[in-house]
Amino acid sequence: MSKHYERVMAIYREASDLHGAAALMGWDQETYMPPRGAATRGRQLATISGLIHERLTSDEMRGALGEARTESLAPDQEVNIREIARDSDRAVKIPVTLVKTLAETTSAAIGVWIKARQENDFPAFAPWVARLVGLQREVAEAVGYEDEPYDALLDEYEPAATTKETAAVFDSIRAPLVDLVQRIGSSGVAPRTDFLERSYPIDDQRRMGVTAAERMGFDFEAGRLDISPHPFCTHLGVHDVRLTTRYSETLPMQSFYGVIHEAGHGLYEQGHDPAHEGTPRGASVSLGIHESQSRLWENMVGRSRAFWRYFFPEFSAIFPDNAADVSEEEVYAAVNEVKPSLIRVEADEITYNLHILLRFEIERGLFADEYTPGDLPAVWNEKMKAFLGITPPDDKDGVMQDIHWSHGSFGYFPTYTLGNLYAAQFYRAAERDMPDLSDQIARGELLPLRDWLRDNIHLPGMTYRASELVEHVTGEPLSADYFLSYIREKYGSLYRL
Amino acid sequence: MSKHYERVMAIYREASDLHGAAALMGWDQETYMPPRGAATRGRQLATISGLIHERLTSDEMRGALGEARTESLAPDQEVNIREIARDSDRAVKIPVTLVKTLAETTSAAIGVWIKARQENDFPAFAPWVARLVGLQREVAEAVGYEDEPYDALLDEYEPAATTKETAAVFDSIRAPLVDLVQRIGSSGVAPRTDFLERSYPIDDQRRMGVTAAERMGFDFEAGRLDISPHPFCTHLGVHDVRLTTRYSETLPMQSFYGVIHEAGHGLYEQGHDPAHEGTPRGASVSLGIHESQSRLWENMVGRSRAFWRYFFPEFSAIFPDNAADVSEEEVYAAVNEVKPSLIRVEADEITYNLHILLRFEIERGLFADEYTPGDLPAVWNEKMKAFLGITPPDDKDGVMQDIHWSHGSFGYFPTYTLGNLYAAQFYRAAERDMPDLSDQIARGELLPLRDWLRDNIHLPGMTYRASELVEHVTGEPLSADYFLSYIREKYGSLYRL
Numbered sequence: 002m003s004k005h006y007e008r009v010m011a012i013y014r015e016a017s018d019l020h021g022a023a024a025l026m027g028w029d030q031e032t033y034m035p036p037r038g039a040a041t042r043g044r045q046l047a048t049i050s051g052l053i054h055e056r057l058t059s060d061e062m063r064g065a066l067g068e069a070r071t072e073s074l075a076p077d078q079e080v081n082i083r084e085i086a087r088d089s090d091r092a093v094k095i096p097v098t099l100v101k102t103l104a105e106t107t108s109a110a111i112g113v114w115i116k117a118r119q120e121n122d123f124p125a126f127a128p129w130v131a132r133l134v135g136l137q138r139e140v141a142e143a144v145g146y147e148d149e150p151y152d153a154l155l156d157e158y159e160p161a162a163t164t165k166e167t168a169a170v171f172d173s174i175r176a177p178l179v180d181l182v183q184r185i186g187s188s189g190v191a192p193r194t195d196f197l198e199r200s201y202p203i204d205d206q207r208r209m210g211v212t213a214a215e216r217m218g219f220d221f222e223a224g225r226l227d228i229s230p231h232p233f234c235t236h237l238g239v240h241d242v243r244l245t246t247r248y249s250e251t252l253p254m255q256s257f258y259g260v261i262h263e264a265g266h267g268l269y270e271q272g273h274d275p276a277h278e279g280t281p282r283g284a285s286v287s288l289g290i291h292e293s294q295s296r297l298w299e300n301m302v303g304r305s306r307a308f309w310r311y312f313f314p315e316f317s318a319i320f321p322d323n324a325a326d327v328s329e330e331e332v333y334a335a336v337n338e339v340k341p342s343l344i345r346v347e348a349d350e351i352t353y354n355l356h357i358l359l360r361f362e363i364e365r366g367l368f369a370d371e372y373t374p375g376d377l378p379a380v381w382n383e384k385m386k387a388f389l390g391i392t393p394p395d396d397k398d399g400v401m402q403d404i405h406w407s408h409g410s411f412g413y414f415p416t417y418t419l420g421n422l423y424a425a426q427f428y429r430a431a432e433r434d435m436p437d438l439s440d441q442i443a444r445g446e447l448l449p450l451r452d453w454l455r456d457n458i459h460l461p462g463m464t465y466r467a468s469e470l471v472e473h474v475t476g477e478p479l480s481a482d483y484f485l486s487y488i489r490e491k492y493g494s495l496y497r498l
Numbered sequence: 499m500s501k502h503y504e505r506v507m508a509i510y511r512e513a514s515d516l517h518g519a520a521a522l523m524g525w526d527q528e529t530y531m532p533p534r535g536a537a538t539r540g541r542q543l544a545t546i547s548g549l550i551h552e553r554l555t556s557d558e559m560r561g562a563l564g565e566a567r568t569e570s571l572a573p574d575q576e577v578n579i580r581e582i583a584r585d586s587d588r589a590v591k592i593p594v595t596l597v598k599t600l601a602e603t604t605s606a607a608i609g610v611w612i613k614a615r616q617e618n619d620f621p622a623f624a625p626w627v628a629r630l631v632g633l634q635r636e637v638a639e640a641v642g643y644e645d646e647p648y649d650a651l652l653d654e655y656e657p658a659a660t661t662k663e664t665a666a667v668f669d670s671i672r673a674p675l676v677d678l679v680q681r682i683g684s685s686g687v688a689p690r691t692d693f694l695e696r697s698y699p700i701d702d703q704r705r706m707g708v709t710a711a712e713r714m715g716f717d718f719e720a721g722r723l724d725i726s727p728h729p730f731c732t733h734l735g736v737h738d739v740r741l742t743t744r745y746s747e748t749l750p751m752q753s754f755y756g757v758i759h760e761a762g763h764g765l766y767e768q769g770h771d772p773a774h775e776g777t778p779r780g781a782s783v784s785l786g787i788h789e790s791q792s793r794l795w796e797n798m799v800g801r802s803r804a805f806w807r808y809f810f811p812e813f814s815a816i817f818p819d820n821a822a823d824v825s826e827e828e829v830y831a832a833v834n835e836v837k838p839s840l841i842r843v844e845a846d847e848i849t850y851n852l853h854i855l856l857r858f859e860i861e862r863g864l865f866a867d868e869y870t871p872g873d874l875p876a877v878w879n880e881k882m883k884a885f886l887g888i889t890p891p892d893d894k895d896g897v898m899q900d901i902h903w904s905h906g907s908f909g910y911f912p913t914y915t916l917g918n919l920y921a922a923q924f925y926r927a928a929e930r931d932m933p934d935l936s937d938q939i940a941r942g943e944l945l946p947l948r949d950w951l952r953d954n955i956h957l958p959g960m961t962y963r964a965s966e967l968v969e970h971v972t973g974e975p976l977s978a979d980y981f982l983s984y985i986r987e988k989y990g991s992l993y994r995l
Contacts, residue, residue, distance in 0.1 A: 241535030
């Protein structure tokens with residue numbers, strides 16, 4: 002008998018259906034909503050969020066959750082109760098007034114950030130960072146944490162990750178990455194990239210991206226690809242997964258790797274067990290694990306030598322003129338150019354992580370009272386100098402480049418690098434299980450890898466927490482060694498180190 | 499003090515926000531949803547409908563409505579309470595089990611209709627018509643009616659309209675329309691239409707439609723135009739109104755008048771008072787009044803001689819080759835060709851109404867036990883012969899051509915012709931208020947008419963019921979005379995009668 006469990010799931014399914022509606026509203030907001038629709042949409046979304054919150058926190062839900070824990074449940078059911086209780090506990094602990102104040106403050110802060118960034122005026126933005134840090138500290142106190150407040154924030158995006166462990170892993174890659182970037186810089190090797198600055202018609206770019214996504218096994222009968230200023234992937238259900246990208250006529254690889262990246266996220270969402278749709282058992286583990294799926298496809302596959310063996314003829318067929326004087330090897334080298342740069346979202350797969358380490362250290366310092374918001378421009382520029390050897394010419398493209406802090410999102414950035422590390426470790430496990438993986442990729446046979454990911458990572462849903470999943474799939478805990486040896490090998494060869 | 503009123507409105511606004519979400523989900527279903535997303539979408543929509551129903555019928559809403567009626571309210575507030583009470587009463591009266599059975603039966607019936615239609619097999623569909631008529635009769639009994647069950651169904655789409663009055667108006671146009679169609683048929687005049695059968699590229703068709711809609715004052719910053727198999731207009735808010743159309747390369751006027759028609763609906767939605775968004779006071783009166791707005795723009799304006807004075811140069815500029823050997827007068831005559839035909843949605847503005855009269859008489863007869871579903875093909879064909887002088891070659895393009903009955907929608911069809919009649923009467927009132935209306939249109943100045951409609955019809959929202967609105971705007975009750983004199987004058991001249 003599991004009638005309390007059933008009661009929990011009935012309420013949760015309603016919340017989950019409302020979530021599907023909210024996901025569509027969010028997607029539409031970024032893709033097709035007419036500009037003047039924004040105010041009403043905001044109100045409608047707030048109503049739906051309120052209804053979801055009610056369902057997670059109602060007396061009925063709390064009572065049913067308490068009773069369900071005493072029932073004898075199947076393992077899948079236990080996963081659901083564990084995760085729903087986690088969501089519900091968190092929602093109950095954070096006072097509704099705090100949620101409201103946060104929503105109002107971020108809503109205002111985004112506007113301030115946009116303007117301050119345009120005007121390169123960090124002092125105008127600093128008090129809002131202070132306010133949001135203060136509010137998130139209240140969240141941390143309400144939710145509770147073991148060692149430091151930042152734990153509670155990290156936990157929202159990467160359940161069960163701790164600041165200390167994350168810092169330890171990040172510490173283990175900082176020096177090697179800085180060293181590698183320096184050696185690449187002084188290698189004297191510079192890939193040819195002129196052919197990527199030519200004109201690539203957007204319709205053809207779209208075709209190139211769709212070709213790759215289809216080959217990866219992304220099901221366009223159960224998904225879409227649209228355009229938005231900030232690319233993302235969202236899911237309205239297992240069979241309705243939507244990717245977006247952006248196009249610039251002279252940046253063909255931006256949209257191409259953007260599509261592969263989002264399709265990697267999309268495969269995770271399409272790979273859940275439809276029988277568990279709308280439940281934690283059929284949902285993704287964490288942002289870090291999600292990012293591992295996008296990065297694995299974008300970098301380990303899409304930026305590999307093997308991939309360009311398969312894809313160069315496709316590229317040449319779609320862009321015969323642009324590809325006429327270019328070799329397969331040259332494209333491979335160009336898409337792997339390493340160069341310290343100001344902007345995170347444009348960074349290569351090595352320096353990207355130094356951008357993340359910098360943000361992680363700053364966020365942790367803010368919540369440990371090591372820095373005040375007023376210190377940030379100086380700290381930012383110091384770390385940019387130390388990690389990447391460059392100094393931002395202004396705060397606009399320095400400390401104010403990301404929207405995250407104006408959203409009040411602290412603890413989000415680290416999941417990007419965790420994703421890269423998970424990805425390398427998963428990929429090594431896939432190579433272990435499929436020794437001819439690289440040959441398959443070179444032949445354009447990407448489905449065996451998709452199926453391996455599906456079986457090992459997608460189908461289990463939230464059965465395991467991130468760290469458990471890594472151990473379960475790879476046989477050992479998260480280690481940065483796989484990522485380091487992957488980039489050392491790849492870039493050692495590319496840059497003849 | 500109006501605290502109970504405020505309580506009603508707080509609950510209603512939640513329902514209204516959920517409605518906005520459902521409208522987006524419905525729009526997306528017809529435009530962008532990937533095919534495999536349908537099942538989950540259906541479930542999500544059912545959840546949202548259930549939540550809306552809960553809000554309308556909850557003890558809290560019923561109590562607050564009862565109390566609010568005793569409060570001293572402003573006129574706008576009274577409109578809201580009157581209409582919310584109407585919705586709530588109807589929702590309370592119809593048993594939840596009946597709603598569910600209806601939803602399940604129509605969901606199955608649509609599939610049966612699609613197949614039966616493909617196979618020209620009315621006997622397979624007939625039992626489902628019987629079932630749906632039976633269920634709608636239960637709805638009518640639950641809701642209550644004065645004279646006949648059909649009143650209760652009509653009332654859902656055209657509040658306060660009665661079968662008897664509608665029949666009387668329809669009776670007054672039947673013979674004149676049949677006579678006019680016959681006289682046109684034997685006039686010996688046939689407009690030249692060959693140039694409309696040429697190839698009209700779809701991008702250019704889109705441009706033509708958007709040109710007209712913009713000129714009408716449809717705000718594309720607060721709306722969109724997309725493609726769907728069945729054109730429609732939906733609103734997610736006053737500033738988010740979405741039109742769809744369909745394109746066929748050789749049917750330029752289908753998409754053109756489709757866009758004008760939907761933009762007419764769209765102007766109504768964009769014309770509501772934003773201060774009353776999400777309340778009955780800021781909503782449209784009825785389907786008939788809605789249709790009056792689309793038909794007025796489509797026919798009285800878009801198919802007028804004056805309109806083509808303005809638009810012919812636009813048409814020629816967009817399609818220089820196709821327009822090269824065509825005169826303004828010829829286009830005007832071609833878009834007003836009258837010809838009895840099988841299919842309602844392709845009918846001209848005269849015969850269209852005979853298609854509606856036929857359906858109205860059949861529906862009324864079904865609910866008055868005058869016909870059984872098994873009689874329908876014979877009755878249909880008889881009436882087609884009597885009204886239009888043609889006999890459908892099969893039931894596929896006869897009695898089974900419309901989706902409405904498989905949806906369980908009885909009482910919907912009459913609103914189309916009511917819309918035509920309202921439109922003619924409104925248009926005459928606009929001419930009275932703006933004696934140079936036709937000259938304005940000939941100069942492409944469509945905003946004065948848009949503003950007149952806004953002031954007189956859009957901004958009042960649900961302040962008046964349909965019949966009251968007609969009296970308020972035109973100074974007299976609904977009369978078919980305006981429509982009859984409009985078509986007699988226009989077609990008398992076109993067909994030299």
